[in-house]
Amino acid sequence: MFGRTEKKVSADMVSASHRLLYKGGYVRESTAGRYYFLPLGWKVFNKIASIVREEMNKAGAQEMIAPVLHPLELWKETNRTNEAGFELMRIKDRRGSEFALGGTAEEMFVDLVRKYQLSYKDLPFNIYQLSTKFRDELRARGGLLRVREFVMKDAYSFHVDEEDFKKEYENMRTTYMKIFNRLGLDPVVVESDNGYIGGEYCHEFVVESDAGESKFFVNEDRSYAAHEDVAKFIKYKDLEPEDMKPREDVEGVGMIGVAPLAQHLKIPVEKTTKTLLFETEKGEVVAAAVNGIYDINEAKLKKILHCTDLHLTNADKIKELTGSEVGYAGILNLPSSIKVILDDSLKGRMNFECGANKTNFHSININFGRDLPEPSEFYDIAMAKEGHLCIKGGTLQEKKGIEVGNIFQLGYHYSKLMKGADFTDRDGKRKPYYMGCYGIGLGRTMATIVEKYHTENSITWPETLAPYDYEIIGIDMDKPEAYEKANNLYNKMLSEGKDVLFDDRIKTTAGEKFADADLIGAKEKIVVSQKSS
Amino acid sequence: MFGRTEKKVSADMVSASHRLLYKGGYVRESTAGRYYFLPLGWKVFNKIASIVREEMNKAGAQEMIAPVLHPLELWKETNRTNEAGFELMRIKDRRGSEFALGGTAEEMFVDLVRKYQLSYKDLPFNIYQLSTKFRDELRARGGLLRVREFVMKDAYSFHVDEEDFKKEYENMRTTYMKIFNRLGLDPVVVESDNGYIGGEYCHEFVVESDAGESKFFVNEDRSYAAHEDVAKFIKYKDLEPEDMKPREDVEGVGMIGVAPLAQHLKIPVEKTTKTLLFETEKGEVVAAAVNGIYDINEAKLKKILHCTDLHLTNADKIKELTGSEVGYAGILNLPSSIKVILDDSLKGRMNFECGANKTNFHSININFGRDLPEPSEFYDIAMAKEGHLCIKGGTLQEKKGIEVGNIFQLGYHYSKLMKGADFTDRDGKRKPYYMGCYGIGLGRTMATIVEKYHTENSITWPETLAPYDYEIIGIDMDKPEAYEKANNLYNKMLSEGKDVLFDDRIKTTAGEKFADADLIGAKEKIVVSQKSS
Numbered sequence A, B: 001m002f003g004r005t006e007k008k009v010s011a012d013m014v015s016a017s018h019r020l021l022y023k024g025g026y027v028r029e030s031t032a033g034r035y036y037f038l039p040l041g042w043k044v045f046n047k048i049a050s051i052v053r054e055e056m057n058k059a060g061a062q063e064m065i066a067p068v069l070h071p072l073e074l075w076k077e078t079n080r081t082n083e084a085g086f087e088l089m090r091i092k093d094r095r096g097s098e099f100a101l102g103g104t105a106e107e108m109f110v111d112l113v114r115k116y117q118l119s120y121k122d123l124p125f126n127i128y129q130l131s132t133k134f135r136d137e138l139r140a141r142g143g144l145l146r147v148r149e150f151v152m153k154d155a156y157s158f159h160v161d162e163e164d165f166k167k168e169y170e171n172m173r174t175t176y177m178k179i180f181n182r183l184g185l186d187p188v189v190v191e192s193d194n195g196y197i198g199g200e201y202c203h204e205f206v207v208e209s210d211a212g213e214s215k216f217f218v219n220e221d222r223s224y225a226a227h228e229d230v231a232k233f234i235k236y237k238d239l240e241p242e243d244m245k246p247r248e249d250v251e252g253v254g255m256i257g258v259a260p261l262a263q264h265l266k267i268p269v270e271k272t273t274k275t276l277l278f279e280t281e282k283g284e285v286v287a288a289a290v291n292g293i294y295d296i297n298e299a300k301l302k303k304i305l306h307c308t309d310l311h312l313t314n315a316d317k318i319k320e321l322t323g324s325e326v327g328y329a330g331i332l333n334l335p336s337s338i339k340v341i342l343d344d345s346l347k348g349r350m351n352f353e354c355g356a357n358k359t360n361f362h363s364i365n366i367n368f369g370r371d372l373p374e375p376s377e378f379y380d381i382a383m384a385k386e387g388h389l390c391i392k393g394g395t396l397q398e399k400k401g402i403e404v405g406n407i408f409q410l411g412y413h414y415s416k417l418m419k420g421a422d423f424t425d426r427d428g429k430r431k432p433y434y435m436g437c438y439g440i441g442l443g444r445t446m447a448t449i450v451e452k453y454h455t456e457n458s459i460t461w462p463e464t465l466a467p468y469d470y471e472i473i474g475i476d477m478d479k480p481e482a483y484e485k486a487n488n489l490y491n492k493m494l495s496e497g498k499d500v501l502f503d504d505r506i507k508t509t510a511g512e513k514f515a516d517a518d519l520i521g522a523k524e525k526i527v528v529s530q531k532s533s
Helices: A016-023 A039-058 A072-077 A106-115 A162-182 A258-265 A298-305 A315-322 A413-417 A442-452 A480-495 A510-520 B016-023 B039-058 B072-077 B106-115 B162-182 B258-265 B298-305 B315-322 B413-417 B442-452 B480-495 B510-520
Strands: A027-029 A035-037 A069-071 A089-092 A098-101 A125-134 A149-159 A188-191 A202-208 A214-218 A225-227 A248-251 A273-280 A285-291 A310-312 A339-342 A352-355 A361-366 A397-411 A422-424 A430-432 A434-441 A470-474 A500-503 A524-528 B027-031 B034-037 B069-071 B089-092 B098-101 B125-134 B149-159 B188-191 B202-208 B214-218 B225-227 B248-251 B273-280 B285-291 B310-312 B339-342 B352-358 B361-366 B397-411 B422-424 B430-432 B434-441 B470-474 B500-503 B524-528
Touching (some): A035 A039, A039 A442, A072 A098, A273 A298, A298 A310, A480 A524, B016 B027, B039 B125, B106 B413, B202 B214, B285 B298, B298 B310
Parallel strands (some): A188 A225, B285 B339, B470 B500, B470 B524
Antiparallel strands (some): A069 A098, A188 A202, B069 B098, B149 B434, B214 B225, B214 B397, B422 B430
16 A cells, blocks of 8 residues: 555644545655545545535535536626635636636636526526546645545536525535535534625535634524624614713723723713724725624625625824824714624613823713714624623523534525626516525544544444445564465455455564554554464 | 436537437536536446446555645645646635645645554555546537546555556556446557556556547457557568668758758658757757658657657748758758657668758768767657557557546656655665556546447446436327326336336337437337227
8 A cells, every 4th residue: 555654743743534544555645635535535535525526415415526626707707806705716827728727616617607608497407527626725725624625525506596496405414414424524514605695595514623713602502503794693782771871072092892891981881972984995994893802704794785895994094084083983983984883782871981083091981872973774794792781592602613514594695796697588578597506525524534533543434434444453473474464464455355454564663553553544454473373 | 307308419510429428318518628417427427436436446446535725735745736737727715725636635635644654564465545537628529428527436546666656557457447348348458658657557448439539550350459648559561681872961941841951852751850949848959850751740859858848940940050951850950959869660771861951952971970979868758649550460550449448657756756755664664665657537428328329319338337227208198098098107117216217208209209219219119008908
C-alpha cells in the first residue's frame, strides 16, 4: 500500500480529524487547503460518496456532471462576479475567453436546462453532480474542515411553483437525514440564511463539534435551531407603563460599555441604547440601534440593507457627519443622509438613553414622538445569546458545529436573472422555474465523522465506512514460519474475495503495528504470530 | 429522466459519436470543448470508469486523487511551463500564488512521493487517479474526441531501476488490452514518441477509425505498428555501384517538386535530394536533407534536435544565410553556423543531386568525400508512407485511428529534474526513481465505442455498457388500460431490482419512441401496448 502512517504531526494540526487523517495516511496536503487523498483516504471517501449517491438516486435525483470551467458570462448574468463575499477564481484561455472555476454551479445547471425549452410536463426534476469546487479562501484551516478545493455534491431542483418545490424540499430534508445517519452522524437541522430568500426553506445540517466554525442556537427541547446569523429571540420589554420624563443631556466622558454608562447616568442598563454607524460597500452610511443590553448582528443588518459588505464608519467620518467624536453616536440629531435601522427592542420604549451625537454628552429620558419622530418600521438586528428566551419556548443555548450540508430555497432568483430560464406552463405561457439547491461537502463530512469517532490515537470508522473489512497484523514476520502462516491466511482471504489488508512489515514492532492498525480502523483485526495455531 | 433525444444536429457534428451522443441525450456542450454529461451519458461513463478501475486494481495499482490546481513551482522544476508545445492553463489566487490547471500530473505525483523519503523496500508501486484534465487546445473538434476538459485515468509507477519498470510496463500493457477488450475495443498497440525517451517502451493504444486524428503504419501481419512520428522503414539504396562523375552546376529556374527537377536534370528522381532549412525556438538554423523521394518528418527532426518548436526559415533569412533565393537550398556551400542533419537515405549515395545554394542552380553528381566532407553521422528523419518496406517484413499500410490510451517510459526524466525525488537503495545511497506513466482518456474512449458500434441512427452499446438493461416502450399511453399494463410491469421490474427505463410519454408517436430507444440502446426492449397480453 502506498502512503503510510506518520508519527509526528505539526503543531498547527489542532483538530483531531486533521491530525488523525494525516497520521493515518488518509490525506496529505499539497499546498494550503488543497489535499491529496491517498489510497486509504480515497477508499473511505468513495464509500461516503456511494452512500450519498444511493440515497440521492433513491430520492429520484439524477446524477450528471458539468464542466469545471464555467463561462464567466453566466456568472455576469447573475451578478455573481461582483459579489465581494464570494471567493471566485477566474481564468482566461488562450483565445481570451474568461471562465470561473466553479464554486457552486447554479448558473451552469440553469444554462443547461434553459437550452431545452421544457414544458410543465417535464417538471419537476432534481439533477446533481459530485464535482470539485474551488473557493479562494483567505485562510484554510483544520485539515479537511476548511479547504480551497473540495468535492461537493450539489443538486438543483426545478419546479413549476413554490408549492411543488416544498415537496422536494421535504424529500431532500429526509434524504439528507438518511444520508447522514448512514454515515454515523446526527446533524441538527439549523435555520439559516442563504442570501437569497431565507426563511422557512433554508437549512444547514450542522454536526455539534468544538472543531466547527458554525455557531447556532437551540432551545431545550430542540424545537428551535437556528444559525447565529438568523437566530431570533424574545426581546426585553419594560413591564411597567411610564410617564414621559423631561429630556436631559448628561455629561459623561469616555464611557466604555453600557454598564458603566448606566451606572454613571443612574439608570437601569435596560434603558441604554447601543448605536453604531456602518458604511456599506456602496458608501451608504447607516445608523443601527439596539437596546443596550444587546449587540448588533451584522448578518441580519446586511440582509435588511441588501449589501454584501459592511464595516464600521471611521472616527473622522463620524465627526464629519455628526459633528461629534466617536463614542457619542445616537439616533438623535442625525443628518438626513444617514439611514436609520432600529431594532424592535426599541419599540414601545419610553424614557430611554441614547448618544446625543454631541461630544462628551449622553441624552436620557428620550421618547419617540417627542424627541424623535415615531419610527415607521422596526427590524430584528439583535444578536442572539445563550440564555435569551426562545420564540418556541425555553431558552437559547449556544452550540458550535460543523456544517456538512445545506438545503436552500432559490425561488426565482436565478431563473429571473438568467434570460430564457423558463418553461411552458399549462396555459401556454413561459414562466420562470422555481428552484431549490442542496449541497453536501464530502471531504468535510469525512473529517466530521473522524471528529465524532476517534480517540487520542485511533479512528473508529462506522462499519459502512471502514477502509478494510479485515486487517491481518503479522507479528514476527522475520520468522519464516510466522510469515508463511500469515501470508497463507491473507491469500486464502483474498481468494475468498475478502477486503483485507496485510501488515507484513518486518522491521516494525508489534506495538507500532497495533498503533497503525488503530489509525487505519479496519472492522476486524486478526493477529498472526509465531505462536498462532 | 432529465435530458432528451434531439432530432436536429448541427452541420459541424461530422463524427458519428458527436452526432449520436448529442442526439441520444448523452452529452451537451457548454462552451466549445467543454461538455456536460447528462444522466444517460454519465451512466455509461461510469460503467467505463468502473471497468478501468477494476482492471487497474486487479493489476495492483492503487487509486487516489491529487488536487486539480498544481503549484506552478512544480512545473517550473521540470521546465514544463516553458514548453510551447503544451497547452497549459494558469491561474493566480488572491494571495498571488500561481497554479497550473493540471493537464497531466507527473509533478504532483512525484512531489507527493518525494515527501515520503521512501526506501527500496517500499518499491515498486503504481498509483493512479481519475480526474479532470485541462488542455487549452486551439481547436476543439469531434465532440468528445478532442476536448479542452476531460476525465483521464493517469497512473504513475515508481521503480528502483529500468528492469523493474519493464515488468510493470508489460503488466500495464496487458491490463490495457483487458480494459479495452472489455469495452468492446481492439486497439492496435502502436510505437510512439512521448518526447522523453521513446523507443521500445512507449506505446499508444489506437482504435482504427476514420474519425481519428492519429496516423499510424502497420505491416500486413501486424508485427509492426508505429505512429507516423516514429515509423521506420527500409530506405532506398542504389543497387549498382557507380564511379564518381564530375560535378556539374545546372541551371533550372523555379522547379517545384523533385519529379520535374529530375526530368529537367535528366537524372532519376532517386538521385535528387530534398533540403529544407528550419529554425528552432532558440533561433538555431538547421539544414535537414533526405533523398528526394522522401519527405522530412518534423517530429523525428525535433526529437534529434531536442527542440519543442520548429518552423521553416523564411526567404529573407535564407538569402541572408546562404546568399541564394529560396528553392535552391542544399547541403553545399552552407555557412558553418548552420547545423546539418542528414537522413540515412543519403548514406553511401553517389553522384546525387542537391541544391547549390546558388540562385537558379542545382548541382548534380555530388559525392561525399569529394564535394562535401564525409558526414560523421546519419539520422532517420524521413517520413514513412504507405507502401514503404517495413523493417519487420512486408510493406507499410497507412491507418487512421483514435488514441484511447498510452503507456510511456519516463525513466529518470522527472526524478532527476525534481530535487529529492529519490529513494534509499540497498547500498544506503539515495537514487532517483525510475518511472513510467499510463493514461486513458475516458470520454474519448466512450466516443470511440460509439464510432465502432453505431448505425446511422442508433448506438449498440456493448452489453457491459448499455445505460439500461431494459427499456419498456409504452404504446397508446393515453389509453388508461395500456398505461396501467406498462406501469405495472415497470413497477414490478423496479421492485425486482431491475435496471429499467420506462418511456411513458403520451404525445410521442410509436415511431419516435422506437427511434429514441435505438439511440438509448438498452440491452432489451419490451414493447407494451393496448394489444399486449
